[in-house]
Amino acid sequence: AQSVTQLDSQVPVFEEAPVELRCNYSSSVSVYLFWYVQYPNQGLQLLLKYLSGSTLVKGINGFEAEFNKSQTSFHLRKPSVHISDTAEYFCAVSDTNSGYALNFGKGTSLLVTP
Amino acid sequence: EAQVTQNPRYLITVTGKKLTVTCSQNMNHEYMSWYRQDPGLGLRQIYYSMNVEVTDKGDVPEGYKVSRKEKRNFPLILESPSPNQTSLYFCASSTTRLHSPLHFGNGTRLTVT
Numbered sequence: 107a108q109s110v111t112q113l114d115s116q117v118p119v120f121e122e123a124p125v126e127l128r129c130n131y132s133s134s135v136s137v138y139l140f141w142y143v144q145y146p147n148q149g150l151q152l153l154l155k156y157l158s159g160s161t162l163v164k165g166i167n168g169f170e171a172e173f174n175k176s177q178t179s180f181h182l183r184k185p186s187v188h189i190s191d192t193a194e195y196f197c198a199v200s201d202t203n204s205g206y207a208l209n210f211g212k213g214t215s216l217l218v219t220p
Numbered sequence: 221e222a223q224v225t226q227n228p229r230y231l232i233t234v235t236g237k238k239l240t241v242t243c244s245q246n247m248n249h250e251y252m253s254w255y256r257q258d259p260g261l262g263l264r265q266i267y268y269s270m271n272v273e274v275t276d277k278g279d280v281p282e283g284y285k286v287s288r289k290e291k292r293n294f295p296l297i298l299e300s301p302s303p304n305q306t307s308l309y310f311c312a313s314s315t316t317r318l319h320s321p322l323h324f325g326n327g328t329r330l331t332v333t
Contacts, residue, residue: 142322149224149310150312152321212262213262
């Protein structure tokens with residue numbers, strides 16, 4: 107089975123500063139990796155996903171993530187955050203045989219302040 | 221517009237009173253799933269369905285039932301709700317093609333007193 111650990115439950119950051127949200131995974135098989143975002147009072151929506159190929163994945167809203175197989179990590183980054191990026195961010199993993207069946211991390215709450 | 225619709229958005233009920241949370245998707249997705257979201261615990265899967273009449277338990281199925289009689293609908297049933305089922309519930313759907321994204325509803329906040 108696969109599992110995900112999000113290393114920070116809350117990340118406060120000032121507007122226009124860079125941010126990194128950390129995610130480590132555990133799996134004995136090949137995996138797909140995802141980041142989802144949940145804005146207040148909404149469901150989750152896909153930010154980006156890693157399937158194979160280039161380890162640097164670009165997503166919506168200027169976010170990107172880097173897959174590091176040796177460190178089993180998939181950290182999410184943004185060079186300059188906006189107030190509107192305030193949300194809950196979830197890292198998720200699935201095995202490559204059932205890419206739709208996800209195991210989610212516990213979430214990281216990103217709070218962007220002026 | 222492609223969407224997953226959950227109803228109701230908010231529900232307050234009392235212990236033991238049966239309730240149903242409905243979920244409907246208009247994307248002809250085969251896969252549907254229910255999650256509960258609790259502070260500090262993230263999303264935990266309750267039940268999922270691979271297609272009509274095919275359902276299976278997720279990580280936290282106790283106290284819940286589901287049915288999949290039609291492809292578009294996947295209701296969540298709490299036959300005798302208890303306070304520990306107070307939570308935020310999400311329905312999601314997807315195709316069964318590899319690495320298809322999950323589409324989520326906007327959630328149902330349930331309070332059981």
